Amino acid sequence: MTEALISAGRPESKQATEPLLIASNVRKHYGGVEVLKGISLTVNAGEVMCLLGPSGSGKSTFLRCINHLERIDGGRISVGGDLIGYAQRHDRIFEMNPREVAKQRSGIGMVFQRFNLFPHMTALENIWAAPVGVKKVPKQQALKRGMELLDRVGLANLAKAYPAQLSGGQQQRVAIARALAMDPQLLLFDEPTSALDPELVGDVLDVMRTLAADGMTMIVVTHEIGFARGAGDSVVFMDGGVVVESGAPAEVLDNPQNPRTIAFLESVM
Amino acid sequence: MRAANTLTRRQDGAPAELPPSGGGADDVVAVPLRHPWRWVGAAVLAFGFAALASSLWSNPNIDHSTISSYVFHPRILSGVGLTLVLTVVSMLVSTVLGVLLAVMRLSRNPVMNAFAWLYIWVFRGTPLLIQVVFWGYLGLLYSQISLGVPFTDFTVFSVDTNTLVPAFTAGLLAMTLNQAAYSAEIIRGGMLSVDSGQHEAASSLGMSPAYTLFRVVLPQAMRVIIPPMGNETISMLKNTSLLSVIAVLELYTVATQISSQNLRQVELLVVVSCWYLFLTSVLSVPQYYLERHYGRGNARQQSPTPLGRLRAAFRKTPPAPKGLQP
Numbered sequence: 001m002t003e004a005l006i007s008a009g010r011p012e013s014k015q016a017t018e019p020l021l022i023a024s025n026v027r028k029h030y031g032g033v034e035v036l037k038g039i040s041l042t043v044n045a046g047e048v049m050c051l052l053g054p055s056g057s058g059k060s061t062f063l064r065c066i067n068h069l070e071r072i073d074g075g076r077i078s079v080g081g082d083l084i085g086y087a088q089r090h091d092r093i094f095e096m097n098p099r100e101v102a103k104q105r106s107g108i109g110m111v112f113q114r115f116n117l118f119p120h121m122t123a124l125e126n127i128w129a130a131p132v133g134v135k136k137v138p139k140q141q142a143l144k145r146g147m148e149l150l151d152r153v154g155l156a157n158l159a160k161a162y163p164a165q166l167s168g169g170q171q172q173r174v175a176i177a178r179a180l181a182m183d184p185q186l187l188l189f190d191e192p193t194s195a196l197d198p199e200l201v202g203d204v205l206d207v208m209r210t211l212a213a214d215g216m217t218m219i220v221v222t223h224e225i226g227f228a229r230g231a232g233d234s235v236v237f238m239d240g241g242v243v244v245e246s247g248a249p250a251e252v253l254d255n256p257q258n259p260r261t262i263a264f265l266e267s268v269m
Numbered sequence: 270m271r272a273a274n275t276l277t278r279r280q281d282g283a284p285a286e287l288p289p290s291g292g293g294a295d296d297v298v299a300v301p302l303r304h305p306w307r308w309v310g311a312a313v314l315a316f317g318f319a320a321l322a323s324s325l326w327s328n329p330n331i332d333h334s335t336i337s338s339y340v341f342h343p344r345i346l347s348g349v350g351l352t353l354v355l356t357v358v359s360m361l362v363s364t365v366l367g368v369l370l371a372v373m374r375l376s377r378n379p380v381m382n383a384f385a386w387l388y389i390w391v392f393r394g395t396p397l398l399i400q401v402v403f404w405g406y407l408g409l410l411y412s413q414i415s416l417g418v419p420f421t422d423f424t425v426f427s428v429d430t431n432t433l434v435p436a437f438t439a440g441l442l443a444m445t446l447n448q449a450a451y452s453a454e455i456i457r458g459g460m461l462s463v464d465s466g467q468h469e470a471a472s473s474l475g476m477s478p479a480y481t482l483f484r485v486v487l488p489q490a491m492r493v494i495i496p497p498m499g500n501e502t503i504s505m506l507k508n509t510s511l512l513s514v515i516a517v518l519e520l521y522t523v524a525t526q527i528s529s530q531n532l533r534q535v536e537l538l539v540v541v542s543c544w545y546l547f548l549t550s551v552l553s554v555p556q557y558y559l560e561r562h563y564g565r566g567n568a569r570q571q572s573p574t575p576l577g578r579l580r581a582a583f584r585k586t587p588p589a590p591k592g593l594q595p
Contacts, residue, residue, distance in 0.1 A: 067472075067473055069469055069472060069473065104475075105472060105475045109473065110470075110473035112469065112473075114466055116469060116470035118470070118489075119489065119566045120488045120489055120563070120565065120567075122566075129474075133476060134474065134475045134476055162565065178474070179473075179474070182475065188473075
């Protein structure tokens with residue numbers, strides 16, 4: 001797993017200053033309950049941002065808003081300069097139709113807590129289905145790329161296995177390869193190791209560390225403080241639908257200022 | 270004998286391992302549980318069946334030679350053929366319509382949703398027999414069917430209804446349109462059974478709604494859809510006999526025509542029943558293989574098919590299980 005996981009050459013410097021994701025004052029409510037109360041943050045290209053916080057703090061909801069799995073009720077999110085869920089034509093902003101939303105999502109990968117592999121497809125098929133079906137990549141080329149990706153997550157020998165025949169850790173690594181196959185500019189992780197047996201967590205985190213080292217822009221909702229400290233460029237602590245504290249991992253994790261951050265870190269460490 | 274082998278306990282409390290076929294010294298040797306009442310029940314039933322069979326066989330009112338001479342009679346065979354054609358064509362077309370209606374019912378478009386709801390309400394809420402008669406007597410409602418601009422005199426062409434919709438077409442329409450309503454609900458149920466995470470995964474990969482439907486949702490829904498659709502196919506096969514009221518020459522119509530001439534009603538009913546039983550048995554074979562196909566990936570290892578087992582028995586060497594051997 002020493003080879004680069006992503007094909008496109010990315011800037012070596014992790015301090016690339018170009019902002020890829022800009023969220024400003026994002027609000028979301030379910031019925032009368034306000035889940036996100038104005039989230040503003042910026043993620044630069046090549047940056048790994050870890051979102052921490054107690055359950056119910058809105059971090060997963062925010063992540064799902066980024067690729068429009070949830071519709072936001074206020075504020076705006078843009079990725080690579082494009083507004084999420086809306087298209088601008090002739091100085092007016094239009095709501096996107098489902099096909100346009102799908103096209104926009106194809107550039108943003110997502111890895112789920114429950115893996116969500118397609119159970120009726122083999123590991124390899126899971127990986128090539130979207131490039132062939134969405135980006136119209138020739139099948140032979142997609143198969144070859146799929147095998148490369150499987151090899152790089154250490155599962156080349158399980159290409160023909162169905163998800164039910166794989167362990168949780170193996171399924172999650174296939175899911176990461178599946179997301180990478182679309183060559184996303186941004187990769188979202190929604191508690192990728194929370195559903196795994198403790199001894200399987202390491203393999204998945206290793207793959208994620210390799211991705212981070214290769215310069216992939218990642219937003220990771222996680223409870224793995226060790227990963228946030230080691231691989232994260234920034235840490236954002238959320239609670240009650242607001243960003244409570246953010247900064248470099250060393251600042252937020254080792255020298256937290258806000259009492260809520262302190263209480264949370266004490267409970268998980 | 271088996272009980273003696275499997276009733277193994279280790280004295281030291283260590284987990285019992287399956288003993289080799291010889292058994293160990295500490296195996297419990299027990300008398301297997303006896304089931305004397307099963308034998309009594311089987312004997313009573315066998316006696317009852319024997320009495321019934323003999324009374325049927327020796328009944329002077331049943332002419333056995335009529336049954337045997339009509340089983341493969343050309344008219345009966347043509348009826349069997351038409352019954353099969355009606356069943357297969359109606360099931361195929363109604364399944365396509367059913368998918369369409371199910372997608373409409375699940376869509377957020379209120380117009381489509383309402384239309385599908387109305388369709389299902391009408392076709393599921395009125396008796397099939399009445400629908401059959403309605404399509405058969407369509408000519409009484411509209412004597413001419415024409416293509417033109419409504420509310421004007423302009424027409425492109427106009428045909429006699431009974432020419433455009435002969436009995437066979439009317440029967441096919443009746444069965445298909447009715448079945449589509451039932452299939453739609455079965456397919457909708459199957460689609461709802463697919464985990465919402467699958468939709469999210471497909472969305473996050475940029476798959477369009479249509480691609481998600483055909484590549485992700487329907488293949489998984491099939492596992493849930495096929496068993497009830499097998500039921501529906503068998504119902505359809507038997508319900509085609511309702512088409513006798515509009516004189517479609519399917520199996521039951523042909524049989525009643527013959528028996529009205531030779532007055533051998535019971536014999537021909539036996540012939541017809543044998544054919545329906547045979548056809549329903551045959552139809553369960555494709556269902557088995559379809560279930561297997563769409564069940565792939567669901568079990569860690571699929572058991573071999575009956576045919577596969579037969580082949581394996583002939584080869585004497587067990588085939589490698591069709592699963593993963595990491």
